[in-house]
Amino acid sequence: MKWIFLLFLLVFTPALAAFLRSQPRYLPHACFAMAGMLFFLDPYLYVAPISWPTWPGPVKGIEVSLIDSIAVAIIAATQGRAKAPLLLRVGLGIFAAGILFSTATGHQVRPASFYAWQIFRAVLVYLAVSRATAQDDRVPVAILAGLSIGVFVNCFVAVRQFLGGDIQAGGRMGHQNLLGMMTHFAVMPAFALLLGGHRTKLAALIVAAGAVIAIVGGSRATIGLYGIGLVLTTALSMRNRMTGRKSAFAALAVVALVLAAPLMLWAVDRRSEGARVSSNQERVAFINAATMMIKDNPLGIGGNQYVLVANIGGYSARAGVAWNAANRAAPVHNLYYLTTAELGFIGLAGLLTMFGAAVAFGWSSLKRVSGERADFAVGATATLIVVAAHSYYEYITVTFYVQYLLGMIVGILVGVTSAVTSRKAVPAIAPEQQRRGGEVTPTPVAASNSPLY
Numbered sequence: 001m002k003w004i005f006l007l008f009l010l011v012f013t014p015a016l017a018a019f020l021r022s023q024p025r026y027l028p029h030a031c032f033a034m035a036g037m038l039f040f041l042d043p044y045l046y047v048a049p050i051s052w053p054t055w056p057g058p059v060k061g062i063e064v065s066l067i068d069s070i071a072v073a074i075i076a077a078t079q080g081r082a083k084a085p086l087l088l089r090v091g092l093g094i095f096a097a098g099i100l101f102s103t104a105t106g107h108q109v110r111p112a113s114f115y116a117w118q119i120f121r122a123v124l125v126y127l128a129v130s131r132a133t134a135q136d137d138r139v140p141v142a143i144l145a146g147l148s149i150g151v152f153v154n155c156f157v158a159v160r161q162f163l164g165g166d167i168q169a170g171g172r173m174g175h176q177n178l179l180g181m182m183t184h185f186a187v188m189p190a191f192a193l194l195l196g197g198h199r200t201k202l203a204a205l206i207v208a209a210g211a212v213i214a215i216v217g218g219s220r221a222t223i224g225l226y227g228i229g230l231v232l233t234t235a236l237s238m239r240n241r242m243t244g245r246k247s248a249f250a251a252l253a254v255v256a257l258v259l260a261a262p263l264m265l266w267a268v269d270r271r272s273e274g275a276r277v278s279s280n281q282e283r284v285a286f287i288n289a290a291t292m293m294i295k296d297n298p299l300g301i302g303g304n305q306y307v308l309v310a311n312i313g314g315y316s317a318r319a320g321v322a323w324n325a326a327n328r329a330a331p332v333h334n335l336y337y338l339t340t341a342e343l344g345f346i347g348l349a350g351l352l353t354m355f356g357a358a359v360a361f362g363w364s365s366l367k368r369v370s371g372e373r374a375d376f377a378v379g380a381t382a383t384l385i386v387v388a389a390h391s392y393y394e395y396i397t398v399t400f401y402v403q404y405l406l407g408m409i410v411g412i413l414v415g416v417t418s419a420v421t422s423r424k425a426v427p428a429i430a431p432e433q434q435r436r437g438g439e440v441t442p443t444p445v446a447a448s449n450s451p452l453y
Contacts, residue, residue, distance in 0.1 A: 027077070027135065031143050034408075035145075035408060038147070038401065045067075048064070057305060057307055058304065059111070074128035075128050085358075087361075088414075095350025098346035101344060105297075105300070106297075114303075126408075129411025145202065147185060151206055151210065152205070154173065158176075158212070158216045176218060180214060183213050190379070192375040197245055198371075237378045238250070282322060285320045293315050294341050300347060303343060331395045332395060333395055334393065335351075336391070374416075
């Protein structure tokens with residue numbers, strides 16, 4: 001069956017590229033589909049031509065999804081490019097060097113190649129979204145609308161699970177931590193739109209659904225960073241442009257968070273004291289194991305190999321990680337320790353450079369964009385800060401779900417800024433030409449006047 005799916009992708013990709021090239025007004029629809037299917041990829045919308053289903057790492061083969069196909073089609077159909085900041089490209093280069101060095105000195109090549117391929121797929125999504133966003137003002141809203149489908153469906157499923165007795169509901173994603181982190185990518189941009197007075201109904205529903213997911217999920221990091229993220233988004237939005245509406249919303253958000261504090265504390269305290277203490281102890285044990293591994297392998301053990309080396313090398317046993325399937329089959333719950341253990345200090349330097357470059361680029365661009373583009377720049381910057389903080393407590397940033405989302409959110413940030421500040425970017429498509437499917441005019445269209453998805 002997987003070969004039939006791959007054959008379909010080989011036919012579908014060039015056909016979609018040709019269609020989008022001749023009918024550019026449908027570019028936001030393609031981006032909407034790409035974002036909308038993200039929460040629903042498993043089990044029918046991706047396959048693994050090379051599959052290691054029993055591999056203990058998070059990446060279990062060379063995987064290909066329908067999102068990859070759409071991303072390639074968008075790249076082929078769009079003209080020009082949105083220029084990424086130099087430091088972001090340098091960070092990606094350093095990160096790639098970390099993958100190469102750790103693979104050369106590590107334990108196994110093929111599992112590391114699985115992880116490298118997954119990173120490449122995320123880069124494809126970034127390129128597609130950044131180019132599409134620079135070309136058409138409607139793309140960021142289309143992506144947010146697509147993500148909202150996943151948020152709403154998972155909110156409904158998680159509530160049903162919670163009412164059925166699951167004290168930490170994970171929705172369709174299976175785990176509350178993964179669902180919580182994925183929700184950040186919709187909530188912060190939506191709240192930025194709400195502050196700016198754009199798409200208020202959709203934005204309010206996304207923010208509310210995100211709050212429900214955080215509460216029924218009971219993840220301490222998700223709950224805390226949900227509130228911190230809203231405050232941070234407000235501060236960044238005010239830096240972009242201070243208005244009376246934003247001041248009123250800031251005050252309202254503070255009041256709402258104060259009133260919701262007992263509910264959030266109740267959500268955190270649903271687990272017993274013993275369970276919370278045990279969780280903290282296990283996190284410390286994981287970090288101790290990773291620290292020993294890093295000391296022995298400063299260039300890294302190779303991507304996607306932490307679990308194998310931690311067990312066979314005796315690191316988990318010496319660190320006191322509990323001998324059960326849940327703990328011994330999981331990486332260290334900290335992206336930065338995990339990256340250093342697998343990709344060495346070179347990989348960590350690349351990761352930190354990429355995060356820092358993207359956030360710095362977003363911060364510096366806030367005064368250069370306006371309208372909905374500014375709202376998305378604010379939301380994307382806040383999302384990156386929140387995800388970087390959340391990653392200190394989780395390893396799930398290495399899953400393809402979150403890496404796709406990182407590609408989308410950084411693509412939006414670079415795209416909305418490039419369309420305004422770079423003359424090399426393709427101008428936004430004029431409304432009358434969107435209806436005709438004609439060529440792009442040489443005159444940019446202001447974001448506030450262009451019809452959004």
